[in-house]
Amino acid sequence: MSESTTAPTEPGRITGVPILLDGVTKRYGSKSAPAVDHLTLEIPAGSTVMFVGPSGCGKTTTMKMINRLIEPTEGSIVIDGEDVTTMNGDDLRRRMGYVIQAGGLFPHMTVAANIGLVPKMLGWDKQRIAERVDELLELVSLDPDSYRDRYPKQLSGGQQQRVGVARALAADPPVLLMDEPFGAVDPITRQRLQDEMISIQNELRKTIVIVTHDIDEAVKLGDWVVVFDEGARIQQYDSPERILAEPANDFVSDFVGSGAGLKALGLTRVNEMPILDAVVVTPEDSPTTAVQKAEAAGHGHVVVLDRARRPIAWPSVAQLRRATALPTRYEPDLPIVGMGATLEDALDTMLVSRAGAALVVGPRGRFEGVVDIDTVMQSLRDNRGAADTGRSPVGTNDAEARIEVAPDTGEITLITPDQVGTGRGRYDDGAAEPSRSDADEGSDSTALPQTSGERP
Numbered sequence: 001m002s003e004s005t006t007a008p009t010e011p012g013r014i015t016g017v018p019i020l021l022d023g024v025t026k027r028y029g030s031k032s033a034p035a036v037d038h039l040t041l042e043i044p045a046g047s048t049v050m051f052v053g054p055s056g057c058g059k060t061t062t063m064k065m066i067n068r069l070i071e072p073t074e075g076s077i078v079i080d081g082e083d084v085t086t087m088n089g090d091d092l093r094r095r096m097g098y099v100i101q102a103g104g105l106f107p108h109m110t111v112a113a114n115i116g117l118v119p120k121m122l123g124w125d126k127q128r129i130a131e132r133v134d135e136l137l138e139l140v141s142l143d144p145d146s147y148r149d150r151y152p153k154q155l156s157g158g159q160q161q162r163v164g165v166a167r168a169l170a171a172d173p174p175v176l177l178m179d180e181p182f183g184a185v186d187p188i189t190r191q192r193l194q195d196e197m198i199s200i201q202n203e204l205r206k207t208i209v210i211v212t213h214d215i216d217e218a219v220k221l222g223d224w225v226v227v228f229d230e231g232a233r234i235q236q237y238d239s240p241e242r243i244l245a246e247p248a249n250d251f252v253s254d255f256v257g258s259g260a261g262l263k264a265l266g267l268t269r270v271n272e273m274p275i276l277d278a279v280v281v282t283p284e285d286s287p288t289t290a291v292q293k294a295e296a297a298g299h300g301h302v303v304v305l306d307r308a309r310r311p312i313a314w315p316s317v318a319q320l321r322r323a324t325a326l327p328t329r330y331e332p333d334l335p336i337v338g339m340g341a342t343l344e345d346a347l348d349t350m351l352v353s354r355a356g357a358a359l360v361v362g363p364r365g366r367f368e369g370v371v372d373i374d375t376v377m378q379s380l381r382d383n384r385g386a387a388d389t390g391r392s393p394v395g396t397n398d399a400e401a402r403i404e405v406a407p408d409t410g411e412i413t414l415i416t417p418d419q420v421g422t423g424r425g426r427y428d429d430g431a432a433e434p435s436r437s438d439a440d441e442g443s444d445s446t447a448l449p450q451t452s453g454e455r456p
């Protein structure tokens with residue numbers, strides 16, 4: 001496992017390491033049914049993997065075995081190629097961030113002392129700890145001067161949670177484990193914390209495992225989502241898009257619930273869609289010129305822009321024919337969406353305005369083009385298409401499956417009983433790979449991506 005470092009990271013560079021649960025079982029006491037049953041699960045470096053499933057299915061037990069707060073009964077946990085099953089648990093935990101509900105802060109310690117806890121244990125000097133505390137407070141959007149000397153009870157729930165994230169990141173661990181991290185805050189704060197987590201992860205690219213009971217949170221934050229049933233039996237391990245568009249079985253579709261198509265709309269942003277051109281005019285143009293321009297382009301509307309290219313109005317050709325001048329006042333109900341808005345937001349705006357389309361604006365409200373319902377619907381269909389060809393990391397509860405690690409490359413291959421020793425090597429772009437269900441049925445051997453957490 002990598003040593004911790006405080007060197008600033010290049011944005012987008014993977015700083016996480018791969019995790020492999022290799023045939024892991026947990027039995028509590030003499031109970032016959034295991035809480036986790038022969039779980040083999042690969043968590044690619046730099047990816048965010050969400051554990052979801054009904055209460056008691058074994059999500060938390062699985063996660064706590066990664067930092068050995070719970071000891072596996074059988075199997076091993078391999079982190080960055082190192083079997084950590086026998087290493088000292090305290091040493092292991094100092095090298096992994098851990099975030100629990102409501103932040104889990106020590107109430108008698110200031111924010112700075114809470115965040116600096118692990119660096120202090122690791123023997124950092126005071127100056128270095130102080131600098132790190134301020135850097136992390138900024139990362140989680142808390143002003144260091146206002147917050148470093150406060151006590152947890154002087155913070156809101158959302159702020160406590162932010163400090164919890166900062167504390168977990170203090171020694172720059174390659175792995176972050178989060179147990180229902182946003183469960184104790186109100187929905188709006190929760191959404192804000194989720195958005196912040198996405199931008200922090202875009203910058204840091206840690207390997208993050210998050211336990212949640214909330215499928216919406218899972219599809220929003222996860223590069224990959226594992227849907228577990230009792231005994232941590234994997235029902236599906238896939239991209240959020242495929243969990244929504246192609247649930248592997250009834251269990252998953254029941255868990256995802258109704259409105260999966262609408263949830264998919266929340267995954268795509270306007271800037272990922274084709275944006276349509278529009279005819280643009282300024283208030284100084286005459287209505288006749290505007291009509292001529294619209295007709296020449298075969299458009300039914302024109303967009304009137306101010307000097308800073310911000311939309312003022314969006315009249316139709318019929319309205320222009322009746323007008324004596326172009327509008328100069330900003331129309332209050334213009335359907336406008338930002339480039340970063342989700343398709344769900346865009347659709348809301350279009351439906352409310354009844355325009356069937358919305359004006360897209362970029363930085364400083366500058367007009368970029370138009371997005372319409374047809375484009376949104378096409379994007380949904382494309383998502384379904386993409387769902388057929390993507391590839392996923394592999395997980396299985398097959399007790400007979402075993403893992404082979406190539407000594408030179410560290411490449412991992414899952415070998416199932418009826419096809420031993422024929423690993424295919426790393427995934428190549430465009431290579432046809434078996435779907436997860438093939439692997440589950442024990443009919444194939446499948447290479448596991450080791451270094452990239454990128455979605456297909």
Ligand SMILES: Nc1ncnc2c1ncn2[C@@H]1O[C@H](COP(=O)(O)OP(=O)(O)OP(=O)(O)O)[C@@H](O)[C@H]1O
Nearest residue numbers: 028029035053054055056057058059060061062213
């Ligand atoms: N310390 C323990 N002793 C005995 N049984 C336990 C213990 N901890 C968990 N279990 C049992 O193991 C199973 C899995 O529990 P776990 O907490 O991992 O589930 P979970 O999916 O995280 O559930 P939840 O969403 O309710 O937190 C459950 O049946 C639970 O009752």
